[in-house]
Structures are given as C-alpha cells and as structure tokens.
Amino acid sequence: MPTTGIVANHGSSIPFRSVGSFSIPAIITVVTWCIVVVDYRWDYRDVHYFNSMKLVYTLKLEGKIKELGLTNFDTLHMAKLYEEWAIPIVSNQVAYSIIDRRPEKKVVAWCWKHNVKILAYGSLLGGFLSEKYLGGPEPQTFELTTQSLSKYKRTIDQWGGWMLFHLLLALSQIADKYEVSISNVAVCYIADKPAVAAVIIGAQLSIAQHIPSNQATFSFPGLDQ
16 A cells, blocks of 8 residues: 655745655556555644645645645644645544553544544554563663664653653553563553554564564453453
8 A cells, every 4th residue: 555755844845846746756656546645744833834735635636645644743733734724634643652642632532523543653662662671670871772762762751751661560460461462452552542543563674573463462352351
C-alpha cells in the first residue's frame, strides 16, 4: 500500500509545482496511479502551512492522492483544517504510550467525534517498555545506543523520571498472566483506546524486528479483563 509524507520546517514554503513533483515520482515508482495516504506535517510558526495543505488537497481532487493524513497536529490546528477549512483528513499520527498520554487531553475525543483515526507511535518508548529494563538500573547516556532510546529517555525524564519504571513490574505481572510480553501489554493498552486505528512499532531491519512477538499482541483479552 503506497504511502508517503510531506514534512516542512519553519520558514520553508512549498509551491504547487514542488508538491506535485514530490508526488509524481512516488506514484511512478510503485506502479500505481494513486498514493493511498499522504501524511502531512508542518511547523505552525510558518503561516504557509494552510496554503500548502490546500495544494496537497488539490492533488487529492485530481486523483493523485486517495486520502490525507496528519502527523503531530494538535487539536486546534486539526480542527481548523477539518471544520473551518473543510479539508478532509482520515488520520493523525501522534506519540501515545502508557506513560505519554497527552492525546487523551483533547485529541482522542476530537478524533473520536469526527471519525479521524489515530495512528499511535512511540508506544514502546523506543524499546524501554520491555523485559530488558525490568528491575534494572537507570541506563546511562552511553548506553543509549539508538536515537530512539535517547529520545524516549528524555520523554521518561519529563514525565517523572526513572521511578516511573516501577510500572514495568505491573505490566510484567499482566504479561505473565497471559503468557505474553511486556511490550505486548503496552501496545494492547494503546490499541484498545478510542479512535486508535493502529500502533506503529519501529524495527531495526535485520537487527531487531520482533515479528513473532508482535503477533501475540492481540492474543489475550486486554487490560479490561
């Protein structure tokens, strides 16, 4: 299923011809005539984001894009696109985990009301929500061997520090009960939330993919049982 994304940084504007030329090679490469979903991400400090989104929407009207999605949009800007400016969106990709539950403040309720699906990422905090860190000491900086681990260690520090990882014991008890992994429990917790259509799990190809383990995520009743 061909998908792609458009990401722009502060101070950059994308004229129509650039948006169009961005899409056409992707369409040709996958040998289809329509990109299924374009995930759109923008820096709100740049006032061009709405105009650029309109241009992407034009590609949808031309049949070059089937659906429009968002990445890391807050409720205010998501509502402006959808309600005020009538640009249809099908999804919003946001960070959402058992520790980082910011989407529950406003995003989840808005998405549920408007049938916009949440694509959750960061649900395993880069791998911290796993047996590897159960009962272990706080990792030192030199032990954070990937960008994801460094990123999500900062998230953990912001939300209460390593003390939060006492929750791994609780997750472990649930995992043992159903003979699944801590990661399975953490993913299932988010996947069961309202408006969540999918949980995006990262992988290091040929290094750490965990495909058989991930398939067990929905093999138990979930945390409501």
